[in-house]
Structures are given as C-alpha cells and as structure tokens.
Amino acid sequence: MHETRKREELVRVCRHLQDRGLVAASDGNVSCRVGSDRMLITPSGRRKGGLEPLDLILCDVNEGTIVAGRGGASSEIRMHLLVYQQRVDVQAVVHAHPPLLTALTLAGIPFAAEILPEVWLSIGQVPTAPYATPGTQQLPAAISPFIKSCQAILMERHGSLTLGSSPEQACMRLEKLEHAAHTLFYCHLLQGKMPRPLSERDLARLDEAHRKASSA
Ligand SMILES: [Zn+2]
Numbered sequence: 001m002h003e004t005r006k007r008e009e010l011v012r013v014c015r016h017l018q019d020r021g022l023v024a025a026s027d028g029n030v031s032c033r034v035g036s037d038r039m040l041i042t043p044s045g046r047r048k049g050g051l052e053p054l055d056l057i058l059c060d061v062n063e064g065t066i067v068a069g070r071g072g073a074s075s076e077i078r079m080h081l082l083v084y085q086q087r088v089d090v091q092a093v094v095h096a097h098p099p100l101l102t103a104l105t106l107a108g109i110p111f112a113a114e115i116l117p118e119v120w121l122s123i124g125q126v127p128t129a130p131y132a133t134p135g136t137q138q139l140p141a142a143i144s145p146f147i148k149s150c151q152a153i154l155m156e157r158h159g160s161l162t163l164g165s166s167p168e169q170a171c172m173r174l175e176k177l178e179h180a181a182h183t184l185f186y187c188h189l190l191q192g193k194m195p196r197p198l199s200e201r202d203l204a205r206l207d208e209a210h211r212k213a214s215s216a
Contacts, residue, residue: 003034006167007053010040013094013167018049022096022174028159029074032092032167033084037061041080044072061085075135082140083163086147090163094170097159100181104128105156111181114197119180121210123151123173131156152177 014030017023028048031041040056042048057069061084064077074080080093104111111126113119119126127146132138132155143161146153152173153161160177164170187195198206 003040003058004053006032006034006040007056010042010056010092010167011051011053013171014042014048014051016171017094017096017174018047020175022098022178023048024097028094028096029076029080030092030094030167030170031074031077031080033061033090034058038067039080039084041073041077043069044074046071076139078137079140079143079161082144083147083161086144087163089165092164092167092170094162094164094167094174095159096162096174098174098178098181100185101154101160101178102158104181104184105154105158109194111154111177112184112194112197114203115184115195116180117198117202117206119176120198120203121206122176125150126152126154126177128154128156131158134158 010030010032017028026045026047029042031039033039037060039059039061041059042051043055043057046055057073058067059065059073060067061081064081066073076095079095083090083093101111105128110128113124113126127150129142129146132142143153143155151163155161160174162170162173164173184194
C-alpha cells in the first residue's frame with residue numbers, strides 16, 4: 001500500500017482510539033510498516049485525535065533513526081522496533097491505555113482468553129508483562145518474551161499492546177479485548193467472582209472448527 005494511504009489509515013485509527021476512550025490526550029502510540037525497512041509512528045507529546053497524516057514520523061525499522069518528519073518520534077519507539085524485528089508477519093502495532101484492561105492488571109487479575117470463544121479464536125492467549133518503567137529500555141525487555149507467540153500483551157500498571165496485519169486489525173483486536181474485559185467485569189459484579197474458562201474439550205473443539213474453516 002502506498003505511504004500516503006498508510007498515513008491516512010494510521011491517523012484514522014488514532015482518532016478512533018481517542019473517540020473510544022482507549023487513550024487520553026497524548027497517551028499511547030501507533031505504528032505501521034512501510035516497505036521492508038521503514039515504519040511510520042506517531043510523534044511524541046501530541047493529542048492522538050488531532051494528528052494529521054503529515055504529522056507522522058518516518059523511521060528506519062532497524063535503527064529507529066528518523067528519515068522524515070518534524071519533532072520527535074514516540075518515546076516508546078523501542079517497543080515498536082522490537083516487535084517488527086521479531087515478527088516479520090506483523091504490519092502494525094497499537095499501544096493504548098484501555099481503562100478496564102489496565103484495571104485488571106492493577107487488580108492482579110490475569111486476562112483469561114479461554115473464557116470467551118470469540119476472543120480465544122481471534123486473539124488467543126493474552127499474557128500480562130510485569131511492570132516496567134514507561135519510555136525506557138525496561139519496557140521492551142518486559143514484553144520481549146511474549147512477542148513471538150502472542151497477538152496481544154497487557155502491561156502491568158500501564159496498558160496494552162496489540163499487533164496486526166494493519167493498523168485497523170491491531171485496533172480491532174484492542175477494541176475486542178476491552179469489550180471482553182467489560183463482559184468479565186459485569187460477570188464479576190453479578191456473581192462475585194470471575195467466570196470459569198471453557199473446558200479443555202470445548203477449546204479443542206473451537207480450535208478444530210477454526211482449522212476446518214481456514215482450510216476450507
Ligand atoms: Zn503508554
């Protein structure tokens with residue numbers, strides 16, 4: 001896809017994140033690959049909902065050096081670089097501060113993807129990385145063990161990281177998880193505890209149905 005279209009898609013996703021309350025003010029950062037060795041990323045300190053396509057920063061995906069764009073790249077650029085370096089299949093990364101998912105990490109409650117079939121099928125395991133100081137090398141180090149095998153990671157006391165084949169897909173994965181977190185929260189209110197996960201048998205049936213659907 002042409003760089004101009006990618007800039008437009010990234011900005012659309014940023015507005016959506018702000019409109020849905022998944023980030024506040026200048027929080028969060030979004031990036032996508034451009035060709036084999038470049039990426040676009042949101043600039044530092046700017047309100048996500050107010051970004052224009054030309055505000056995005058074009059960087060080298062290996063070194064993180066700025067190729068084009070005014071101002072600095074996001075302070076979490078190292079986290080994005082690490083994902084692209086470890087996962088050639090990933091085209092876009094969304095880091096946000098979704099309130100309920102983040103609250104789960106504060107309460108010390110792991111996100112159990114095995115509870116809701118749609119989440120299990122479309123995203124799979126969602127681990128929580130231990131707390132790390134935002135904006136430092138500690139953060140990519142904390143998420144590093146999970147990148148190769150997951151499409152979504154929660155970061156303790158901080159927020160979420162979702163990966164995708166496009167900014168739109170990474171954003172939809174985040175929306176789906178935050179929506180699921182609401183469902184789990186309501187269940188907890190109703191019965192005073194978290195719902196039980198699907199059985200091993202039901203999960204195996206889901207995986208089998210998914211395998212058949214994708215090979216049909
Ligand atoms: Zn953050």
